[in-house]
Amino acid sequence: MTGTGIGASVKRVEDQRFLTGNGNYTDDINRPGQSHAWILRSPHAHATITSVDISKAEKADGVIAIFTGADMAADGVGGLPCGWHIHNKDGSPMLEPGHPPLAHEKVRHVGDQVAIVIAATHDAARDAAELIEVDYGVLPAVINMDAALAGGTLVHDDVPNNRCFDWEIGDKNAVEAAFAAADHVVSIDLVNNRLIPNAMEPRAAISEFDRSSGQYTLHTTTQNPHVIRLLMGAFVLQIPEHKLRIVAPDVGGGFGSKIFHYAEEAILTWAAAKVHQPIKWTAERSESFATDAHGRDHETHADLALDKSGKFLGLRVATKANVGAYLSTFGSSVPTYLYATLLAGVYTTPAIYAEVQTVFTNTVPVDAYRGAGRPECTYLLERLVTKAARQVGIDPVALRKMNMIQPDQYPYQTPVALMYDCGDSPATFESALKASDYAGFGARRAAAEKSGKLRGIGISTYVEACGIAPSAVAGALGARAGLYESAQVRVHPTGSVTVYTGTHSHGQGHETTFAQLVSESFGIPIDQIEISHGDTDQVQFGMGTYGSRSLAVGGPAILNACNKVIDKAKKIAAHIMEADVSDIEFADGKFTVAGTDKEMAFAEISLAAYVPHNYPIEEIEPGLDENAFYDPLNFSFPGGAHICEVEIDPETGDTEIISFTAVDDVGRVVNPMIVEGQVHGGLAQGVGQAMLEGCVYDDAGQLLTGSYMDYTMPRADNLPNFSVATQSVMGASNPLEVKGVGEVGAIGSPPAVINAILDALAPLGVDDISMPATSLKVWQAIQESSVRQAAE
Amino acid sequence: MYQFNYQKAGSADEAASAVTAAEDGRFLAGGMTLIPTLKQRLAQPSDLVDLAGISDLVGIEDGGDSITIKGMTRHVDVANSDLVKSKIPALASLADNIGDPQVRNRGTIGGSLANNDPAADYPAAVLGLNATVITNKREIAAEDYFDGMFTTVLEEGELITAVRFPIPAKAAYMKFPNPASRYALVGVMVAQTGGDTRVAVTGAGQDGVFRASEIESALSANWSADAAKAVKMSDDGLNADIHASAEYRAHLISVMASRAVTAAG
Numbered sequence A: 001m002t003g004t005g006i007g008a009s010v011k012r013v014e015d016q017r018f019l020t021g022n023g024n025y026t027d028d029i030n031r032p033g034q035s036h037a038w039i040l041r042s043p044h045a046h047a048t049i050t051s052v053d054i055s056k057a058e059k060a061d062g063v064i065a066i067f068t069g070a071d072m073a074a075d076g077v078g079g080l081p082c083g084w085h086i087h088n089k090d091g092s093p094m095l096e097p098g099h100p101p102l103a104h105e106k107v108r109h110v111g112d113q114v115a116i117v118i119a120a121t122h123d124a125a126r127d128a129a130e131l132i133e134v135d136y137g138v139l140p141a142v143i144n145m146d147a148a149l150a151g152g153t154l155v156h157d158d159v160p161n162n163r164c165f166d167w168e169i170g171d172k173n174a175v176e177a178a179f180a181a182a183d184h185v186v187s188i189d190l191v192n193n194r195l196i197p198n199a200m201e202p203r204a205a206i207s208e209f210d211r212s213s214g215q216y217t218l219h220t221t222t223q224n225p226h227v228i229r230l231l232m233g234a235f236v237l238q239i240p241e242h243k244l245r246i247v248a249p250d251v252g253g254g255f256g257s258k259i260f261h262y263a264e265e266a267i268l269t270w271a272a273a274k275v276h277q278p279i280k281w282t283a284e285r286s287e288s289f290a291t292d293a294h295g296r297d298h299e300t301h302a303d304l305a306l307d308k309s310g311k312f313l314g315l316r317v318a319t320k321a322n323v324g325a326y327l328s329t330f331g332s333s334v335p336t337y338l339y340a341t342l343l344a345g346v347y348t349t350p351a352i353y354a355e356v357q358t359v360f361t362n363t364v365p366v367d368a369y370r371g372a373g374r375p376e377c378t379y380l381l382e383r384l385v386t387k388a389a390r391q392v393g394i395d396p397v398a399l400r401k402m403n404m405i406q407p408d409q410y411p412y413q414t415p416v417a418l419m420y421d422c423g424d425s426p427a428t429f430e431s432a433l434k435a436s437d438y439a440g441f442g443a444r445r446a447a448a449e450k451s452g453k454l455r456g457i458g459i460s461t462y463v464e465a466c467g468i469a470p471s472a473v474a475g476a477l478g479a480r481a482g483l484y485e486s487a488q489v490r491v492h493p494t495g496s497v498t499v500y501t502g503t504h505s506h507g508q509g510h511e512t513t514f515a516q517l518v519s520e521s522f523g524i525p526i527d528q529i530e531i532s533h534g535d536t537d538q539v540q541f542g543m544g545t546y547g548s549r550s551l552a553v554g555g556p557a558i559l560n561a562c563n564k565v566i567d568k569a570k571k572i573a574a575h576i577m578e579a580d581v582s583d584i585e586f587a588d589g590k591f592t593v594a595g596t597d598k599e600m601a602f603a604e605i606s607l608a609a610y611v612p613h614n615y616p617i618e619e620i621e622p623g624l625d626e627n628a629f630y631d632p633l634n635f636s637f638p639g640g641a642h643i644c645e646v647e648i649d650p651e652t653g654d655t656e657i658i659s660f661t662a663v664d665d666v667g668r669v670v671n672p673m674i675v676e677g678q679v680h681g682g683l684a685q686g687v688g689q690a691m692l693e694g695c696v697y698d699d700a701g702q703l704l705t706g707s708y709m710d711y712t713m714p715r716a717d718n719l720p721n722f723s724v725a726t727q728s729v730m731g732a733s734n735p736l737e738v739k740g741v742g743e744v745g746a747i748g749s750p751p752a753v754i755n756a757i758l759d760a761l762a763p764l765g766v767d768d769i770s771m772p773a774t775s776l777k778v779w780q781a782i783q784e785s786s787v788r789q790a791a792e
Numbered sequence B: 001m002y003q004f005n006y007q008k009a010g011s012a013d014e015a016a017s018a019v020t021a022a023e024d025g026r027f028l029a030g031g032m033t034l035i036p037t038l039k040q041r042l043a044q045p046s047d048l049v050d051l052a053g054i055s056d057l058v059g060i061e062d063g064g065d066s067i068t069i070k071g072m073t074r075h076v077d078v079a080n081s082d083l084v085k086s087k088i089p090a091l092a093s094l095a096d097n098i099g100d101p102q103v104r105n106r107g108t109i110g111g112s113l114a115n116n117d118p119a120a121d122y123p124a125a126v127l128g129l130n131a132t133v134i135t136n137k138r139e140i141a142a143e144d145y146f147d148g149m150f151t152t153v154l155e156e157g158e159l160i161t162a163v164r165f166p167i168p169a170k171a172a173y174m175k176f177p178n179p180a181s182r183y184a185l186v187g188v189m190v191a192q193t194g195g196d197t198r199v200a201v202t203g204a205g206q207d208g209v210f211r212a213s214e215i216e217s218a219l220s221a222n223w224s225a226d227a228a229k230a231v232k233m234s235d236d237g238l239n240a241d242i243h244a245s246a247e248y249r250a251h252l253i254s255v256m257a258s259r260a261v262t263a264a265g
């Protein structure tokens, strides 16, 4: 036994370098002869560009070159593509207006790229940028989605009413029939607040062009280097893959925001061939706020139909989703297939219909952010179900239990396309109720009341979908790429192993978790195993990391490649030990001949594979180096129950989370410590969304929350000591039986927090509060209710 | 940042004359406010005159019925000072709640008061405790020192060398932090000092720190938490932003004042 296989809480091997300042991030890299870029950005949310005068700036000290949108347009550079095609209700295609990397003729959000200044130093580039004279024809900005849909101001002249698409899913007639037969109808209007991702490392890139080989290299902060190579090479710059190398070295957090192909990547790569010098660019924190794709931003109306007993009969949902000024890489799929396909949640609701309109506004693009669509869906369902319990007069626990999918109903076909492969929501719910001492809440509420505090408890039960595959299904739904994953397992002559994975780790700990898979498979300790990712010149084509897909899709690819290695190694062992292959057994890193004491170590076989003196050369090739591509059978479906308890100081509105319990079903757990860490991080982001974080633009499209002075990130003292546990039904759709854990915390938690706050405020007659529920909003809700009560 | 000349002064006088001689000179203390301003290119001084290393400007002195804190004394040193903790615990705890450890390890009382951020904590201490701001040129009473947000009566080249706090009979500071910046959304210093009842409010006023005379009179008549809470502050002249309405701030002033009275005893 190695002690480093599946199920061991192995310490993260990557942390040594991260915590000692030895990480190798893009901004740590410097290339010989490197120049520096500053991107001149629009100060206006919406304006025509009448002229750009670079004559003074060009003459400034240290300036190498300045390019504008007109230069890129003249070169025939393409627009940034969207990776998922959605159709309207009537079957017509969504509208995809152009997205030039450098704005041409018009800017559409504050921070839109207007020019790149390339100079000998960063300061010289920035100084020169101040000398560029841009003549803007300022236009009215449209920020609010209703105003946008009313037309008037158009973000793109070729998109009437600023509507990108109007999409639907589910059986409308069945839902209408359900409502006609309903005893109760519960309705809710919700805003899912817009969030700014705030990865610790800002985006950065270094581009290079090698004149002798014609090869481009781009180091960039991405979660999916091959996807960037494909999108930028094929759609934007017309560079074939073999001439384009993308390297994503250590990346300091992404949370989705580094999936997308960003303009700066294309601008820098294109410009490197013009100036024949490497160009480096690193975003400042203010640029991150203003230009990283934001998350969420939905407005939804929903109705739930129930029968007399409380059984859910039908669900009707109408959502408006803000996509910002341009369609980002997955901007169209997040509010559709990653959102509305989960509207059954953990419940047996037989009829569901949802329609989603996506809307262009003069704000930065909105795209996937930790959870991507599933937090929006879970928030809606769990607020609605809690409201239904109160309105219909049924206990919220009982109402949930009565409507939950039972373990014997799997595989479960929902009315909104997905087939849940396995799960047991009643079990995780029961455990969470127990762990949180739900039954004892009354006494805690009474105690809080004595000290002048309002105490509340809130529940959220959820299911989510990870992996975003199989490719054929994703393709049928509009994905413009496959969603399999790849692995190459290269055993070296002396028995150490390098694994090339097409996923990318930017904080998740793949270098540990994936090594544990190999350790388990080969029976060798993880210090013999290296996980390599991020360089398209080293790694075979892969799809990268998002949607909690890395272990669920990338893991089986590694496992399959390991199995191919073992199959081949057995043949070598059989030859050397003069036995039949069927008699060779492999366990704990040793090949043995059944019924004998003959054995060979893993490293002896690998040496034989590369020094094939005594080798079945007629039967197999030398070497021990296998690859595998894995396309999953289905999504995987993690789920669970989150319970939050809060106390509110009614005098100030200050709200404290007293306890938070999460019981999650994530399938097989490879590294319990990493899983716990992922849940902690996700919960922190979920609490952030629920109570602290909210992106605010003013009516003119200026970002009011453009720094940490105004955008509230969750901090340690905002959070309680979480009580987290996993309780799993092993995954049914992949050979590792894993489900995914990266996003569950952020998906399940926001409604638990808000339901707790509303439970605390219920005695005052408060029945709604929007996220983030800041002390201001809580206080205002209390004031308004007491004013209202006094008036009544 | 734009280019600037860096100078390091050996004494307060040298620093003052260097700033005066420069085309557009600025003192550099802890740099916690000034450096971010420069990085964002919101200021373009010709010269920075670094006060670090002027030992005369650092330290806390016992004046019997007062404590004098030198201008370059860091927040962390005020927070940890046994003298301050025993004589004016309200001031030590105020300093201990400024920003985060990194900020407290660099930020200084002189820098904070010269900057006069309308949401900073020290202004409430200076006004509430009736302190005297001492510069290389004069002594300025708290009442006369603040001159609207980010403005003071300091003249060019005028250096805060120390602040003298009379020892109050009672005092406490209560801060309701801005959720994002953790500066004061509303911070209230209540004190009984020199026979007066003083209530100074930071974070709330459009013109920066001010005395809440309504609460002062309520407390002069009846030093009790309830008396403070019963005062309904007007929201006239109070800040409104995405974090708090003027109405919320007005309400928080009474609540924080009442809690401060409880803490002061």
Ligand SMILES: Cc1cc2nc3c(=O)[nH]c(=O)nc-3n(C[C@H](O)[C@H](O)[C@H](O)COP(=O)(O)OP(=O)(O)OC[C@H]3O[C@@H](n4cnc5c(N)ncnc54)[C@H](O)[C@@H]3O)c2cc1C
Residues within 6 Å of the ligand: B026, B027, B028, B029, B030, B031, B032, B033, B034, B035, B071, B072, B097, B098, B099, B100, B103, B106, B107, B108, B109, B110, B111, B112, B114, B115, B117, B119, B120, B121, B122, B154, B158, B159, B160, B161, B181, B182, B183, B184
């Ligand atoms: C993340 C963060 C959080 C913060 N949170 C808080 C908070 O909660 N509460 C709070 O009150 N403050 C807070 N601050 C501000 C902090 O207290 C700063 O230290 C203070 O505002 C400035 O002090 P400094 O020594 O850094 O001055 P500097 O930044 O060096 O200088 C500020 C200004 O004062 C001038 N100056 C400096 N010293 C003198 C002097 N002796 N005489 C005359 N002029 C001088 C400088 O020329 C400059 O114009 C925070 C700052 C940061 C970065």
